[in-house]
Every structure is written in structure tokens, then in C-alpha cells.
Amino acid sequence: MFKLDITVPRFKGDLLAWPEFWEIFEAYVHTDRGYSSVQKLCFLRQHLDGPAARAIQGLPLTADNYMVAVQILKDRFGRDDIRKDSLITRLLNLPAVTSADSLKSLRRLVDEAAEMAEYELSGSAAILAIRRPSVVHWTAPSVQLEASTEAEW
Secondary structure (H helix, E strand, C coil), X not given: CCCCCCCCCCECCCHHHHHHHHHHHHHHHHCCCCCXXXXXXXXXXXXXXXXXXXXXXXXXXXXXXXXXXXXXXXXXXXXXXXXXXXXXXXXXXXXXXXXCCCHHHHHHHHHHHHHHCCCCCCCCHHHHHHHCHHHHHHHHHHCCCCHHHHHHC
8 A cells, every 4th residue: 555755743832833743743652552642742742833732841741741731731722612712813903905005915915814714613603704705805906006006906
């Protein structure tokens, strides 16, 4: 059978990157019975940086601490409510586009908002609304553009 060569990404503590990191780590390390708990904890530590690494740095490298480390990380980075808040904060902090801005700035704003809408967060009406094509169609024409910028658009 052909086996894909997939690398487990590094997780640096970005709340929105947690689900993807955990899905891959879980598939390739966590559920693999060929690794001991100590090996899994070593792999986990090797794939963490920044706040994520600091969250478990005080745990001794023992078999019992692997599941403790996993639970600490899930509690800190895997909570939907915290990820929703982080995503909404990022969305609200997107730079405003003024009439002096170029079409490029407007396109970047729309692209960044659409990218944020790709994150899977259950029940977030604000985020789900962005996914609707009507939002992009409503947003772009309602912005007052200079004549040259409007022609480009």
C-alpha cells in the first residue's frame, strides 16, 4: 500500500491553527499504538513552539504525563468559545478601507474576511454570514470608490 509522506506541522499557539494541528498529530502520532506514551510526549514537544511549548514545558517526560500534556493543550487551545472570540477579534480588527485606498486594499480586505470564514467554528452567526456570497456582493458595490478605482473594479 502506498503511504503518503506527511509532516506533522509545528504548533505555535495560534488558536485558529489548533484544529488542523491536532487532526494531523492525532492521526499520525496520538492514535498510533506503535509508539509508547513517552515517545508520543517527545513527538508532541518537538512539534510545539512559543506559548504552546511553554504550556507543557514543566511536565517531566513520563508515560503518565503524555495524556496530561494533551489535556492541557486541548483546554488552552482547543476550546471553541476562545477560538470564536479570537476569530471575531481578528475580523473586527481588519484594517478599514478608505476612499483613498486602492482596489488592491479592498480586495485584500474581502480576501482576509473570506479566509476567516473558512475556519470551522460551530454556531457563530457572524462567521457563517461571511460565508454567504451575498455579503461580498453587497460589500463591494456599497463602498464609494474613486472613478479610476471603480473602473478597475
